[in-house]
Amino acid sequence: MKEQDYLDHLVGVFGHPAAENPGVVIQEAAFRALGLKNWRFLTIDVDPGKLGDAIVGLKAMKFRGINCTIPHKIEALKYIDKLAPSARLIGAVNTIINDGGLLTGENTDGQGFMIALRDAGISPAGKKVVVLGAGGAARAVCVELALAGASHLTIVNIPRDMALGESLIKILKENTAVAVDYVPWVDAYKVPAGTDILVNATSIGLYPNVDAKPNIDYDTVTKAMYVQDVIPNPAFTPFLREAERRGARWQSGMRMLINQAALNITMWTGLEPDKGVMLKAFEEAVS
Ligand code: NDP
Secondary structure, three states: OOOOOOOOEEEEEEEOOOOOOOHHHHHHHHHHHHOOOOEEEEEEEOOOOOHHHHHHHHHHOOOOEEEEOOOOOOHHHHHOOEEOHHHHHHOOOOEEEEEOOEEEEEOOHHHHHHHHHHHOOOOOOOOEEEEEOOOHHHHHHHHHHHHOOOOEEEEEEOHHHHHHHHHHHHHHHHHOOOEEEEEEOOOOEOOOOOOOEEEEOOOOOOOOOOOOOOOEOHHHOOOOOEEEEOOOOOOOOHHHHHHHHOOOEEEOHHHHHHHHHHHHHHHHHOOOOOHHHHHHHHHHHHO
16 A cells, blocks of 8 residues: 555635635645645634634644734734744744744745845845835835845835834834935825835735825836835736836836745745746736
8 A cells, every 4th residue: 555644734824804815826836836745825814812822723733834914913923932033123923934833933025025126136235215105014125125235215104103104213223224214195205316216015006906006206206216016916006007107117016925925935844936836826816
């Protein structure tokens, strides 16, 4: 009789809502291509306030790891034994690695962004960057850019929650050498001349709000700028369309998403997945 191994190796995502999270299609496509036939990615709806219970279950069932998404990224910090330096600065965890009950917290959102930037041939060192938004994605992007030597960061955020922008600026000033400004976002924002990189790190334009775009004066976007969106779906947002119209080079949030998912897989399995396979699976899932 052939030797069989039916034991499942579990990873997944804790979110609320969780149903629209595309992690399962991207990660399971990668597992299949790597020949990891017993690896499963579970999409799990965990109510706010129940993350602690879910973590107890994760340890009991020997999950190898988990992604945390809205609203659990900050609360996850409470349950972590070891924190990666950038996750500590960002103040949020999107990836947990379980080594026999010892939980390590990582944040791969910003790392996925940085790989996308570098793949486009852009080095952030010495660059002037404008980031729209001050939420979780913006924090991850800003911390990684600052650690990579960006010279100047302008954070543009609506003054709905000043504390969010102020706490981010405090973290950056206390822990990195970047010069940083905060601009309350009230009117169409004019991108300063001399900006090298412009990032939309808000949720504006995410499916199903596919016609929405950040309120900026697009005539201040120039062909000298590199423009990056964090929105993964749709891949070509109105924000990027406007940038392209002004001759700017641009990249979608889809690459960032695939990069961070690939990093998760390597952290959990020790293997390098095929990003082409992952991208194709994601494109098929959202088309
Ligand atoms: P948050 O809710 O933490 O932050 C969203 C930010 O956008 C906040 O600063 C918010 O301001 C701002 N914002 C929302 N609507 C508007 C508006 N109409 N005008 C101006 N500002 C606005 O979300 P996340 O940072 O976690 O996620 C943001 C986006 O990033 C999501 O679409 C998510 O899909 C994407 N993302 C992509 C990743 C990738 O790998 N490609 C990884 C992680 C996230 P306020 O707080 O005042 O509402």
